Amino acid sequence: MKRIDRIYEYIKIRSQEWTGAAFEQGDEGVTTQDVVMQLDIKRPNASSDLNELVRLGKLIKSSGRPVRYADHSLKWNKQPQKKMHTYKEDQPKPTARATSETRGPASGISRVPATRGGNNAGSREKNNEVFANVIGSKDSMRTQVDQAKAAILYPPKGLSCLITGPTGSGKTFFVHAMFRFAQVNQVFAADKELVVFNCADYAHNPELLMAHLFGYRKGAFTGATETTDGLIQRADGGMLFMDEVHRLPPEGQEMIFYLLDHGTYNRLGETDKANKVNVRLVCATTEDPASSLLQTFVRRIPIVIKLPQFSERPIAEQVDLLKRMVSIEANRIQKSIHVKQDAVKALIGSVTYGNVGQLKSNVQLVCARAFLNYMNSSEISITLDELTPEIQNGLLNLANNHRERLNELTRMLEPVLKLAPNEEAESQLISDSYELPYNLYEIIGNKAALLREEGLDKESINHYITTDINVHLKSFYRDTGLTFDTEKKLSEIIDQKIIRFAKNMFEYAQDHLDYHFQRNFVYAMSLHISSFLKRIQLGENSRTLHASIKNMVEDYPKEFAVAKWMKQELQKEYSISIPEVETYYLTLLLVSLKQDKVTGRVGVVIAAHGRSTATSMAEVVTTLLGVDNIRAVDMPLEMKPQVALEKIIHCVQEIDRGSGVILLVDMGSLATFSEKITEKTGIEVKTIDMVTTPIVLETVRKTDLVETTLDEIYRSLQSFRGYAGSSVTTREENGHTLKRKKAIIAICASGEGTAQKMKEIIDKHLEKYFDVEIEVLPISVIEMDEQLANLQQEYEILATTGIVKPKIDAVYIPMEHFFNGDAEKVLDYLVEEAESYDDSELTLEKAKQICVEYMTQSFTFLNPQKLIDPLWKFSSSLIKNEENYSQVINLLMHLAGMFERSLRQDTLVAPQEELELTERTETFKQLEQSLNLLSRTFQIEMPKDEVYYLQQLLAYQE
Numbered sequence: 001m002k003r004i005d006r007i008y009e010y011i012k013i014r015s016q017e018w019t020g021a022a023f024e025q026g027d028e029g030v031t032t033q034d035v036v037m038q039l040d041i042k043r044p045n046a047s048s049d050l051n052e053l054v055r056l057g058k059l060i061k062s063s064g065r066p067v068r069y070a071d072h073s074l075k076w077n078k079q080p081q082k083k084m085h086t087y088k089e090d091q092p093k094p095t096a097r098a099t100s101e102t103r104g105p106a107s108g109i110s111r112v113p114a115t116r117g118g119n120n121a122g123s124r125e126k127n128n129e130v131f132a133n134v135i136g137s138k139d140s141m142r143t144q145v146d147q148a149k150a151a152i153l154y155p156p157k158g159l160s161c162l163i164t165g166p167t168g169s170g171k172t173f174f175v176h177a178m179f180r181f182a183q184v185n186q187v188f189a190a191d192k193e194l195v196v197f198n199c200a201d202y203a204h205n206p207e208l209l210m211a212h213l214f215g216y217r218k219g220a221f222t223g224a225t226e227t228t229d230g231l232i233q234r235a236d237g238g239m240l241f242m243d244e245v246h247r248l249p250p251e252g253q254e255m256i257f258y259l260l261d262h263g264t265y266n267r268l269g270e271t272d273k274a275n276k277v278n279v280r281l282v283c284a285t286t287e288d289p290a291s292s293l294l295q296t297f298v299r300r301i302p303i304v305i306k307l308p309q310f311s312e313r314p315i316a317e318q319v320d321l322l323k324r325m326v327s328i329e330a331n332r333i334q335k336s337i338h339v340k341q342d343a344v345k346a347l348i349g350s351v352t353y354g355n356v357g358q359l360k361s362n363v364q365l366v367c368a369r370a371f372l373n374y375m376n377s378s379e380i381s382i383t384l385d386e387l388t389p390e391i392q393n394g395l396l397n398l399a400n401n402h403r404e405r406l407n408e409l410t411r412m413l414e415p416v417l418k419l420a421p422n423e424e425a426e427s428q429l430i431s432d433s434y435e436l437p438y439n440l441y442e443i444i445g446n447k448a449a450l451l452r453e454e455g456l457d458k459e460s461i462n463h464y465i466t467t468d469i470n471v472h473l474k475s476f477y478r479d480t481g482l483t484f485d486t487e488k489k490l491s492e493i494i495d496q497k498i499i500r501f502a503k504n505m506f507e508y509a510q511d512h513l514d515y516h517f518q519r520n521f522v523y524a525m526s527l528h529i530s531s532f533l534k535r536i537q538l539g540e541n542s543r544t545l546h547a548s549i550k551n552m553v554e555d556y557p558k559e560f561a562v563a564k565w566m567k568q569e570l571q572k573e574y575s576i577s578i579p580e581v582e583t584y585y586l587t588l589l590l591v592s593l594k595q596d597k598v599t600g601r602v603g604v605v606i607a608a609h610g611r612s613t614a615t616s617m618a619e620v621v622t623t624l625l626g627v628d629n630i631r632a633v634d635m636p637l638e639m640k641p642q643v644a645l646e647k648i649i650h651c652v653q654e655i656d657r658g659s660g661v662i663l664l665v666d667m668g669s670l671a672t673f674s675e676k677i678t679e680k681t682g683i684e685v686k687t688i689d690m691v692t693t694p695i696v697l698e699t700v701r702k703t704d705l706v707e708t709t710l711d712e713i714y715r716s717l718q719s720f721r722g723y724a725g726s727s728v729t730t731r732e733e734n735g736h737t738l739k740r741k742k743a744i745i746a747i748c749a750s751g752e753g754t755a756q757k758m759k760e761i762i763d764k765h766l767e768k769y770f771d772v773e774i775e776v777l778p779i780s781v782i783e784m785d786e787q788l789a790n791l792q793q794e795y796e797i798l799a800t801t802g803i804v805k806p807k808i809d810a811v812y813i814p815m816e817h818f819f820n821g822d823a824e825k826v827l828d829y830l831v832e833e834a835e836s837y838d839d840s841e842l843t844l845e846k847a848k849q850i851c852v853e854y855m856t857q858s859f860t861f862l863n864p865q866k867l868i869d870p871l872w873k874f875s876s877s878l879i880k881n882e883e884n885y886s887q888v889i890n891l892l893m894h895l896a897g898m899f900e901r902s903l904r905q906d907t908l909v910a911p912q913e914e915l916e917l918t919e920r921t922e923t924f925k926q927l928e929q930s931l932n933l934l935s936r937t938f939q940i941e942m943p944k945d946e947v948y949y950l951q952q953l954l955a956y957q958e
Contacts, residue, residue: 002228004049007035008058015071029068045223052212055196130181134174135324136317140308147305148174152182152280160260160281160300162245162289165307168357171284172196174307175241178282182239187280192238197231199252200244210252211268220269232265236277245283246292246507253297256281260300292507310355315408318348323419325360329367330421336379337367339417342395343382345409349402350394362391495530501573502526505566509590512562517593524802527757528589528748532582533574545581553587563587589748592781592804602703602710603655606696607633607648607673608666609897617696627700631655637901641908641949649677652685660684660710662699662717664691666893672952686714689890701811742774743795744827745788745810747802751780758801765827772831774798799827847885848872855896861903862896867938871895874934878927878954894953898946899938910948918948927951 011030018028035046050069053059062068131137131145151161163171179194197213207221215230232240242248248256259265260281264273281301289298310318322344330337339347347366351359366387367380374380384392398406502525509517553560563586567578608614614632622630631651635644652661663674663685674687688695695717702713744762748755755778762776775795779787781804788808791797800806801813813827848868855864875891901907918924928947935942 003041003045004052006039007041007046007049008053010035010039011053011059011069012071015074018070018074020074023062023068023070023074026062026068029062029070031066031068033066048208051201055198055201130177130184134177135320136313140313140317144174144305144307147303148178149181151282151303151305152178152187153185157278158182158187158280159302161283161303161305162298162301163282163284163305163307164289165284165286166309166355167286168355168359169307169309170356171307172241172243173356174305175282175284179239179241182280188238194239194241195231195235196241196243198243199247206249206252207268209247209249210255213252214255214265215267217267217269220267224269227267230267232259232277232279233275235279237279239280239282242281242283244285246285246287246289250294253294257294257297257300287504287507291504310351310359315405315412319344319409319412321356321359322347322363323417325363326367326417327419329363330419333367333371333380334421335371335374335377336418336420337370337382338379339382339419340384341410341413341415341417342384343387344413344417345398345406346384346387346392346394348394348409349396349398349406350391352397366391498530498533499526501570502529504569508565509562512565513558513590521593524589524593524748528586529570531757532578532585533570533576536576536578545584550584552591553584556587556591559590560584560587563590588781601629601657602659602713603652603657603661604630604664604696604699604703605633605648605651605655605661606630606664606691607635607644608691609635609637611636613666617691617693620693621696621700627703629655629657629703630696630700637904638906645673645676648673649680652677652683653681656681656683660686662703662710662713663687664696664699665689666691672949684710686710688714688717690886690893697811740794740796742772743791743797744774744776745791745797745800745802745806746776746778747781747784747800747804747806748778751778755779755802762801762827766831774831798831844885847889851889851892851896854893859896859900862900867896867899870934870937874930877930891953894950898942898950899935899940902935902940902942902946907943908945908949910945915944915948918951919944924948924951927954 014030022028032043032047032050035041035050036043039046041049050059050061054061054069058072059069060072060074061070131149134141134145136142137145147161151159163174165171176194182188199209201209211221211224211228211230213230214232215228216224218224218227242256255265258273259277259279262273263278264276266273266275283301285292287293289304310321313321326337326339343366347359347362350362354361366382369388370380370382370386373386384395398409499522502522505525506517506521509521560583563583566586567583570576571578606614606618608617612634614634618630618632621627631654633644633647633651635647648663652663655661661683663677665673665687666689674685677683677685688699699713699717702716746755746758746762748758759776759778766772766774766776777791777795779791781802784804784806788797788806792808797808797810799811799813800808805812851872852864852868855862855867871892872888875888875895878891879887881887898907919928924947927950928944931942931947931950
């Protein structure tokens with residue numbers, strides 16, 4: 001049995017024990033580590049096979065961390081072992097049912113293969129009915145449908161075809177329709193399937209891409225332990241769908257057109273083309289075939305099918321598409337859905353660039369939110385007020401930009417669009433890539449029922465589950481490659497044509513230069529091009545070519561050649577003359593956007609008491625900074641120290657990249673773990689206690705500087721007091737001490753184009769802080785270090801953004817975060833930190849207040865007001881320097897935890913051998929005696945185990 005088959009069988013058997021709801025909540029499912037341990041498979045191989053099984057539709061994967069996998073047949077409606085009242089028990093019967101010929105399950109959209117009936121499918125469907133399900137098949141899509149039929153039926157073996165169209169235009173759906181049509185016409189044997197391969201999945205690893213597609217011979221490369229067939233062999237006698245085919249490298253395109261010519265191919269590592277197959281090839285791309293594919297490849301594909309954008313379709317088809325998608329949701333919920341006219345208009349107007357795929361995601365979001373409000377009703381009503389603000393803006397988009405379409409919709413639509421369950425059930429016969437792999441409504445319903453049983457009110461339930469809906473859908477559409485929100489915000493300030501051009505530039509630069517680019521390439525290139533095009537159109541003088549720029553560019557001849565090509569393409573695209581100086585600035589931009597190889601970074605592990613304390617801090621920082629070198633360990637109060645230690649050790653081993661790990665903890669007792677971790681793992685670990693979100697943010701930010709060592713980070717964190725106080729905030733001028741102004745730095749190639757755009761975006765966001773003075777300073781990447789050094793003398797730099805990340809002590813915000821909303825969170829956080837931070841010395845009163853707040857938030861049985869003075873007095877007596885309030889706070893918090901655990905009768909358990917040795921020492925006896933005097937005041941008995949951990953903490957602080 002092949003390795004991939006062993007993995008699938010293992011997960012398939014395990015999945016029989018699980019429920020869909022538990023899998024979705026992260027309680028059940030197989031992780032990559034489970035596969036590695038149970039089947040003795042190397043992690044890279046296990047990860048590759050699991051992703052392949054997901055692509056093939058055999059497995060589904062969770063959206064959380066760690067990623068969990070389950071068989072695709074997992075029953076989402078299976079009840080948990082414990083009896084739980086579910087929303088379905090309260091449901092009225094549906095008001096309408098379809099006939100037995102059309103009725104299907106709520107989630108009956110077929111997967112690949114489209115049917116299991118093979119040739120018998122023809123007895124159930126007439127040839128033309130498959131494409132009749134494609135909206136517009138007799139209007140805007142008529143030519144495309146005729147082309148598809150010809151490609152399938154042309155004798156003797158059909159014709160290969162290429163489907164083009166923008167993202168979300170329905171290319172995958174159309175290919176499934178073609179495959180279904182071929183099945184109905186008995187073109188394929190009954191057991192053949194549609195094999196799907198997305199070339200973008202391995203675009204940055206051409207060898208792996210080719211290995212998946214063509215297979216490989218044993219010994220062809222490191223790790224090729226056995227000869228393995230590729231997807232082409234699997235598709236023999238059937239159809240192979242290659243999506244994003246423009247990401248296939250030139251050598252792969254050559255091998256494909258040889259296959260089309262001769263019907264033979266060779267695996268990687270083979271020299272003779274001895275493998276013969278009969279494959280129907282269908283390719284798809286969002287790009288222009290003339291510029292993104294080899295002409296020799298394009299010539300071998302006789303039929304090119306171009307799918308229209310959503311905006312190019314007649315209004316009637318747009319409404320039909322909306323009806324189709326709402327009817328699918330009605331089938332899933334088994335309730336009638338009524339959509340008010342204004343809501344229909346808003347949904348149609350909300351589609352700007354994502355086409356049918358965007359419409360579908362919006363419909364799913366709207367229906368899921370409405371379902372929550374009408375869970376116990378026989379029908380669901382969707383009004384304009386219930387749409388999200390982004391979708392509501394669709395109505396304004398029609399009113400402002402497409403008045404004729406709006407008028408036509410008004411004439412065409414009824415006041416309410418009504419769709420009953422199981423109407424248009426045939427719409428579910430064909431699968432598409434935007435189908436959720438689970439029943440979202442069942443998850444919502446069962447979670448709501450569970451929360452009601454827990455005593456939550458309706459408002460709390462709605463808030464909790466609305467957030468959950470957004471997480472589910474955003475996670476799914478992120479996995480399918482849709483980035484509508486981000487590109488939408490970019491398109492608000494940049495023309496869509498420029499964005500498309502920047503994407504083409506990205507592809508060209510990747511192909512012609514020997515390295516990868518940063519993720520922000522499209523954003524930076526779009527802003528740069530937009531800026532200098534505007535200058536040229538306004539007739540402004542061209543920029544001066546500095547000698548320093550010219551000298552720098554001489555060291556990058558390849559980048560300069562690419563920049564010249566870009567300039568020529570821009571001149572052709574916009575029919576304008578572009579000064580030669582812009583070639584140099586484009587070169588500078590390309591060099592700046594080169595992706596750095598981030599290796600050897602210091603790892604970060606957060607360990608904090610509570611069920612989600614550490615995870616919450618990690619999620620905030622990961623969202624803000626987009627990093628992957630952080631792990632979190634949540635420790636409920638009932639968790640034993642040994643269990644916590646094992647979890648922390650596992651995270652340290654997982655995150656270490658050879659430069660050590662910073663351990664951030666909330667209580668002093670955890671600080672004693674670092675030596676034990678180093679002893680067990682050999683990994684150097686430094687511990688910082690009293691962790692807060694600002695500390696985590698600062699730690700991760702410093703680890704992102706590759707040159708920074710573990711010791712340097714540790715030393716800087718010991719003196720960290722927040723962002724406003726992290727550096728000197730005053731400057732000397734004419735003998736007077738002046739407070740330094742706050743600033744955010746925007747960096748681009750010239751300091752005039754992209755940086756100015758970023759300044760406008762940031763200034764607009766900072767307008768709401770009318771009482772905060774923060775300057776946004778655009779600078780050039782040329783002599784950047786010198787400029788920054790001068791600015792740091794005058795300004796307190798809160799953050800930087802732009803095409804490169806400077807090596808200074810300030811938060812860096814990647815450019816793309818300004819277009820997905822994350823940057824605004826960072827800015828809000830930095831501004832609020834700067835304004836709220838008090839850089840005065842920590843006083844006794846403030847220190848005690850910190851302890852009271854901590855005990856109030858963290859403990860159930862303690863009275864902070866009653867405990868604060870005796871605990872402070874006792875803690876101070878154990879510290880050599882009583883005025884070191886940080887150490888006193890640390891010790892007091894640990895003591896409070898000891899008292900809480902004793903009251904709950906759930907105290908820590910010390911290693912017995914070490915305890916027996918330690919309790920004989922004079923230090924231990926004195927500490928125990930002093931502690932007993934304190935604890936008896938409150939009628940609490942303190943066991944020796946707790947005394948042991950207190951002594952360990954004191955020894956660590958010394």
